[in-house]
Amino acid sequence: MNNQNELHRTFISRLEIRYGKFNSENNRFASTSNSKIARDLFYSDSQFSRLINNTASEGELVRAVDNIQRLLEVHTLEKEVEKYKSTQYRKRPGKIWWIVLVFLMILTGILGYLLLTSGEKGPAAAGTDHSRYEMLKWSFENNYIRPYITLKELPDDCYFPCYKYQGKWTLKKEYKIPFFRERNGFHYVAKQAVMYATCGDKNATNGEKFEGYEYQKHEIWYDKREFPIDSFLVKGSLSEVRPSYNKAALEDNSNFVKVAYVHTFFKTEFEIDSLDIQRTGKTIGRDIELIDDGELMEKLSSAKLMEELKSEVNAIARNRLEDFSKPIKCNPIRAPKEDFNMIEEGDRLSFDCQFSTGRFLVNYNKVYVLDDQYINNYCR
Structure with a gap:
């Protein structure tokens, strides 16, 4: 149980990096609704609720920690792309396209990872109310x-x-x-x-x-x-x-x-x-x-x-x-x-x-x- 509590603290702390301070009294984050965060992480509302309430299994928490870490890495790359696009594109065109290529590979990998890890542990819980192809769509649009x-x-x-x-x-x-x-x-x-x-x-x-x-x-x-x-x-x-x-x-x-x-x-x-x-x-x-x-x-x-x-x-x-x-x-x-x-x-x-x-x-x-x-x- 101690390991699970530590995983839960890690999960919450990484979410705070992206979504602001966590209020443990009402299980909410400062800047974003729980439903929006659930969609970002490809979870249903009920799945995400189990995670932040620490009622999910240890395996679910391990995968959740990995998922939010990948989301943070994508967010960092977004900033890098924006920086190079606005300030160095004309000077170093090869650099921007190298970053874009890596970014696309990571996005595709994340989508495949999310699908595969969901399948490894059996069927996902029903109730997912968002499109599963949003990451793929984002990669091309x-x-x-x-x-x-x-x-x-x-x-x-x-x-x-x-x-x-x-x-x-x-x-x-x-x-x-x-x-x-x-x-x-x-x-x-x-x-x-x-x-x-x-x-x-x-x-x-x-x-x-x-x-x-x-x-x-x-x-x-x-x-x-x-x-x-x-x-x-x-x-x-x-x-x-x-x-x-x-x-x-x-x-x-x-x-x-x-x-x-x-x-x-x-x-x-x-x-x-x-x-x-x-x-x-x-x-x-x-x-x-x-x-x-x-x-x-x-x-x-x-x-x-x-x-x-x-x-x-x-x-x-x-x-x-x-x-x-x-x-x-x-x-x-x-x-x-x-x-x-x-x-x-x-x-x-x-x-x-x-x-x-x-x-x-x-x-x-x-x-x-x-x-x-x-x-x-x-x-x-």
Whole structure:
């Protein structure tokens, strides 16, 4: 207990560096609300409350101390970037870009770290009311970092196909995958994806490759009827899901109960070969967030069933979701336009891929839409 108390004091003292003096009588900080601090540290309000009240586990406190230390390091780097940007950019351009590169790597590492450490100890507590992709968004939508290739950096002949693919892409439509497990009834629903695509290092390729850093929000649902997986596949097929299943709104069917959210940080690589585009990539980090017990009990028949489902979700997180950590398998696609210079907002990348679940390879179609293109003009 002494070690835990020491960890708690360390946690509070580091928070005070960033958020002002801590009032132990009302468990508040001088300059910032507890909810805002919780969002900064990627915690729910209830998780953060346990930490500052010293009712969290020792392991939670260890990770919390590490998290606030990383936040302080990011804040320090922000100041360094601002200083060099305002006073030394013209004199020492190499220095500012070195700092920016390190900063971006640290931010990406923090996001992966938060997702991975959450997953190591099992599903996170439900109730997270903020977007898990804010750190990724900040890395690409701020005044400090410009991770894109600009028009001025393109070669004289303008042959650098990836430059028009740079920007923000989102998931066009959800897709569903039934799990094959010892117990039937589990389904994986892809609800949201936000990907930032960049050419990366212009000296590393001839513009025929680009990479995407992607946040994905998925859901795990349970079918109370526990229909087997082939009930949702086209008759006679071991891989093709029925169109009616993919179009169905599970939230409108009382037989289906949402049991968890899955937050994933994903890195994708795209390679342009003439008019074809190949997609590969894999998961960097993942966080499973269980639905609140009270909400689950309203839709389930017993507490015993609820505990069984939570146990199954843990098993899915440990085993089946490992399949998503393997390099993805997708068929090559045709580029949206024959002339890459004409790629524009609203264009789509539609990939037919396969997910391995037990002895089944389930097909799914993932469609990205270019929502916010970094370079609207084309190279001349």
